[in-house]
Amino acid sequence: MAKVDVTPQEFVMVTFDAARIAELAAEVADKVGLPADTVLQLEVDEQEPLGRTTVLSIDPISIKVEGGAFEDAKRPRQMSDRGIVDVLGRLLFRIKDRLDPAFGSPPDDGELTMQQQTAWDAYAVGRAERAGLPTQKARRLYHFRNRHGFSDVADAVFARLWDADSLTWAEIETACTETASAREAVA
């Protein structure tokens, strides 16, 4: 099982539990299929109620999240197991892709277009669902439509990405090109 280090160990502004976060992160890493000796560093910015996430490095894996990413949307300042699993499932599947030479060489996260980002997320979260992690498919579809267009072409591409188990970065780029053509045709 992956070794997870969470900082801080004690939270003062929110009622998060570092040990529980580490336990859930290790379980997700296993379900994603990362090696058992994976080391994962998780930094939680408890002062920020928003949910931005940043992958600082992939070897070793280091992720920074704003507290809102792990927060229960119904209960301010309380931790959500489901939220933690949802966020880490998506991020760890993408990290796993980056660690796989056969996947190809996607740009750095900060260089990804919103179309590339949501296409890759659809591929990642679809696999997370099949790995037994809780996901929100309709929410992901809405994100995808916002970036790729509200069209039958976009919906078909989303379904393909969601159901896929082994794609390359080139295939994700092709998916983005397909929806871009459909958007241009409408415009």
Added chain:
Amino acid sequence: MKRILPVEELARDERFVRVRMEERFNDPRAAAGGTAARVGKGFRPEARNAPDRARALMHGIFVGEIQALEGAGRTVWDFEVGKGKEEVPFELKLDMARQCWDESRHCEISVKLGDWMGTEIGEFAESTFLYEAACNPDPVLRLTGVNRALEGLAIDVFNTMKDFGAGSGDPVLEFCEDWMLADEVTHVKMGSDWLRRITEKDPERRANALEFQRVVDKLFSGGGFRGEGDDSPIKLARRFRELAGFTTEEVDDIAADSVESRREAEARIAAARAGT
């Protein structure tokens, strides 16, 4: 049946979880500059988290519609017909009954919009401020607090989200907002008309009602959340407010209060960061 039903007794199933306003306002992260640090960022489709922000905002509108239905329904029941201060004209009750019909339709629209946006019913916490404003024992204050201040805020939100839907290419969001916006203008107009008619010969009562409205308005302009600045997440819908019976001066006051509220929030952030 009980009059003035307390907020704690509203019927909800297990999907809904309420959050008190005090809880939100006393969040230590806001005092530390965390929450407020990004208040004032515009609500634009191209923002990375825009779809999720839109989902959360529209869920807030959904629970607001439920409470608006409950509030208008209570106003039909809570007051006897008459000319006393705790009584209302029969025609006001008719207007509130019509509003119940509109709010019911808005609830149904909001549920379907939530399905479309990938939002589960009860996914986000429910704030009950709208219903709480609808518990005011003075019918005039109730109408100014709910129909003018909070339904006025709804005009601003629907107009902003209609533009957001058009900008993101989401036809369902755009049309839902447009249709609900039309009803909100009517509801605010009802509030404006009844305020003038009931307080026609009672300037003190009118002043009190407008003061209550201003307090509610200022509360929901928090940190510049709603205003006329380019970076205000929710834009003040000047034209629709005028159609709903607001004077230019009244809209100017809301805009000015928003600017002041923004300055106060920025000062709080600066103080928090300086460790004072």
